[in-house]
Amino acid sequence: MASSKIRRLGMQCGAVIMALGLAACTGTPGPSPSSSTGTSAPAEPTATFNFGTASMPLGLDPAVTSDSEAYRVTRQVLEGLVGVDGSTGQTTPLLATEWKDSNNGLSYDFTLREKVTFHDGTPFDAAAVCANFNRWFTFPADLRKQAPGISFQSVFKAYSDAPDFSIFKDCKVVSPTDVQINLTRPFTGFLQALTLPAFAISSPKALEAQKANVLDTARNGQAISAYATHPVGTGPFMFSAWDEQKLTLTTNQAYWGNRGQIATINFIPYDRAETRQQALLDGRIDAYDLVTSGTFDQLVKKGVQIVQRDPFSVMYLGINQAVAPLDKLEVRQAIEMSIDKETLIRRFFIDNTAQASQFVPPKLSGFNNNAPSLGYNPDKAKELLKKAGYNGEELKFYYPLNATRAYLPTPEKIYAEISRQLVAVGINVKPVPINWEDGYLQKVQSPGDHALHLLGWNGSYADADNFLGPLFGEARPEFGYSDADVFHKIERARALPNGDGRNTEYQSINAEIAASVPAVPIAFPISALALSNKVESYPASPVLNEVFTNVRLKP
Structure with missing residues (x-):
């Protein structure tokens, strides 16, 4: 019963954060979230906090990466x-x-x-x-x-x-x-x-x-700079060490604000949800991110604290129009109609994950309730393929191995189900599995032969532009998408003042993108963390802005 209460409280807090966070953000100054407010000197941080992650970062220079595990570290x-x-x-x-x-x-x-x-x-x-x-x-x-x-x-x-x-x-x-x-x-x-x-x-x-601008160092299959192996900032934690087993940060004794309770953070990667779960149960880690649907109920039954974040990411099937015959709208529409989103969400995502028909989450201004969705219709998909003259051309389908992201909990299983659904309507799929740490992200975001791929986007601030701009605001080799009209509309919308006019513009953009099917949005996933009994509270954030000075440990 206690664990259920904690779980409910976590969900409620996440919902409050999300609801308030989606209000228009202004530049009104306020008290620093990191500054000390008490009159007595805070206690010196002494605790070691071991945190389980889904993978190692792809580099620690946030200016040149879009990797969520990199951001988790560099935010500290x-x-x-x-x-x-x-x-x-x-x-x-x-x-x-x-x-x-x-x-x-x-x-x-x-x-x-x-x-x-x-x-x-x-x-x-x-x-x-x-x-x-x-x-x-x-x-x-x-x-x-x-x-x-x-x-x-x-x-x-x-x-x-x-x-x-x-x-x-x-x-x-x-x-x-x-x-x-x-x-x-x-x-x-x-x-x-x-x-x-x-x-x-x-x-x-x-x-x-x-x-920092010379990417001549190789790490986990990525080209990075020497700086990306040892970042230097002003934050509450300092980079200490990074090897194949863990990445370590230590408290910044000269930090200008509140240093919290933690003196040492160890980020320890476990590429499977089951191994992260076992590490928590064995006491080897104090918390981990990205609880999957397959382990959620087991954790609840064992009385483990679970904190859920409200959805602020979108998982999608990417389509590369630079690869024939994906340049034909009918083929892209057939792909959308072949996907049973309800089955995917029920099998592979945490309860209350919502289906997606567009790329902007429902609580953001600009979400379009009437964005066109073709729905699941395999018979119509077959008709469209025939009309487009599709003759069984091979389509390479890239998907990541050994990775879990907030938007993509079990990529191998999700790939297998989507592939099965595509084959069922007559699409010839060739699987191309790539280890996440062997450059998956760069391969699908660069020019190449990837026809289809699994990926997603996690928002970082509460504005529709944070979703539409990075994905569809300019020509990107990930999609081979080059709609100048949409590019112009996104450019115009981002300059409009907050209000009904801007909201209407983004709704129109959402509808236009949905109609052209440059990718198939599948889900707005809920993500969750599991915490040991050592943790009193964790600063869960829909935008993943989780600084560990705000972790509270039990006495």
Whole structure:
């Protein structure tokens, strides 16, 4: 009974966070979420916290990766100018204590927190902020090819070699504690976008010393920089060590805010849900993420605390229109009609996971209740394939091995079921399994022969642009999708002020994307964490902004 109560409380808290977090986020300053509020000196952190993850990170430079496991670690080490309040969803002070916009939303002035140092002892100041923005703006073309998931492009649209197309104009040092960021055109979600892990501020000295823009180090099948093996920020935890067994962070004794109870974090990878579960039951870890539907009930029966996050991700079947015959709408429609989403969700996702007919979650402004959905209709799918002249051409179907993500709990099983459904309507599928740590993400997001693939997107801030912009705001080799009209509409919507007009525009965009089927959205998954009895509370966040200074351990 106790475990059921904890589970219900976790669900309720997640729902409150989500409901409040989806309100319009403003730049109104408030108390720092990390600062100490008591009058007495806080106790020195002493605890060791072992956290089970689904895989090792794909690198620890968040500016050049879109990997959620990388973000989990770098959120502890690096901080941005602004953060997100976990209970209200408001943009809050972090490395900036105040801000204001001017010039019709084209200029943002930030007052920076004083007496903050990077982990390498160098000072945090306006020059450091501009060094980071200028690095992102001037990313060399070679790096951009090696790292196709860079957030700067999806948010700011272009780099210094195409300044007329970039939303970012420049960063100016006004004084050591004042910085101004200028845009070329209004961007309503600018402040919210700055809460992305990709825009956390690194030590300029460390970036230069470790050649952060040179991806000449191999790790887990990925090309990364030396800096991506040892990030240096201002956060409450410092990078300590990383080997095949674990990644270790230690408390930052010079941290400007609350350091919490934890002195050492060990992130320990277990690529199977069953092995993560057993490690928790054996006491080898104190918590783990990404409980799957197959282990959920077992954990509840054993009295394990489970905290659920409200859905803020979308799982989809990617379709690459650069591969014939997927350039034909009828073939893409047939693929959508061949997929039984209800069966997939019932078998492989946690209860209350909702079907998806679009890429924006239902609680976000811009969600379209009337977005066209073709539904599950295998007979109609066969008719469309015949009409399109499909003659059984082989379609390579990429899917990841040894991976669990909030949006993709058991990829091998999900692949097997989707493949079975596609074959049932006459589609010739060739399986292409790729280990997640052998470059799966880069392979499906780069030009290639991937016809179909499994992937998803986890939102990082409460704006429809955070979903539609990165996925469909520009031509991407993941989908071979090049609808200039949709690109223009997304560009226009992101500059509109919050309100009915912007909401209507995003609803129209959702409907247009759904009608052209560049991918098949399948589910808005609920994700969950399991906690040992050692944990009193965990800061579960729909946007995964979970800083471990806010973990509370029992006395």
